[in-house]
Amino acid sequence: MDRSDNYVDMQVQQFNQYCWQNHGIYPVGKNYMAVAKVVGGPLAPNLRGYIYFRRVQGGTEICVSVTGLPPFTPGKNGQPQIGPHGFHIHEYGKCEVGDPKDPFKSAGGHWNPTNQPHGNHAGDFPVLFSNNGMAMMSFFTNKFNVEDIIGKSVIIHQGPDDYKTQPAGGAGKRLACGVIRWYS
């Protein structure tokens, strides 16, 4: 680890603390909070991160810190663009790699409890931007409560989500997967 790696590590830890601050009327922690530990597959073996889902008034706050994303790479010569990274809740809490060239198909398609077009799926999230591999983000949704997503999964994709192409935004292959569990 060189100095800049340490710096990035420190930032991620600080951001995790931010995720633990109480911004709502509910307590932070058990019964109010779920977490997905995301781990990269063969297309992004260094990818690691935590996604916290917290109950707040009117919905859920999602707080993300991820390291080890691949660098942004423009799409050329028929190769897909890499980054910013499509990011969604998928249907099944199953993160089996399966085909190493097309990993994590086990997670199924997008979680879509209200039968909406892509762009308005309950688990359609903002894309993740890589900053030397690191992404941090916090956002709010009123489309689900924490208890609705236990046992689903979170997927980070190779490419951007256009929020329009059906059924998954054209975000490409799956870099990382994590099962959503109650925080305990």
Ligand SMILES: [Cu+2]
């Ligand atoms: Cu997805």
